[in-house]
Amino acid sequence: MDNAGKTSIVKRLNGDDVRNVSPTLGFSIISIMFKDYNLNLWDVGGQKTIRTYWKNYFEQTDGIIWVVDCADHNRLESGSEELYKLLDEEVSGSGSDLVIPLPP
Known part of the structure; x- marks a missing residue:
């Protein structure tokens, strides 16, 4: 979702300055170390024109962090609709793929 804070x-996880952040057009990738793991974080733009391409980023993905601005109640609803639409397209019902919502 666009303007959610992804x-x-x-940037904060990478220790970068977050004061001047502009919308992501397309995607960016950074690698960070977390404990003993090297994480490749893909920051994918959330604009409606980009959403049709989201499914292209699923190959070799071990997890998704879905970010929605919880202060905007309309975005919460549309954000959950977009997530489930995407998961319906890409995730087989294997039982190992779980969606776990985190509280705001």
Whole structure:
């Protein structure tokens, strides 16, 4: 979802300045170390024109962090609709693929 704070989260995790963040057009990738793991974080733009391409980023993906601005109640609803639409297209019902919502 656009304007949700994805880039700010990724930049903060990387120790970067988050004061001047602009919308992500396309995607960006950063690698960070977390404990003993090397994580490749893909920051994918959330604009409606880009959403049709989201499914292209699923190959070799071990997890998704879905970010929605919880202060905007309309975005919460549309964000969950977009997530489930995407998962319906890409995830087989294997039982090992779980969606776990985190509280705001």
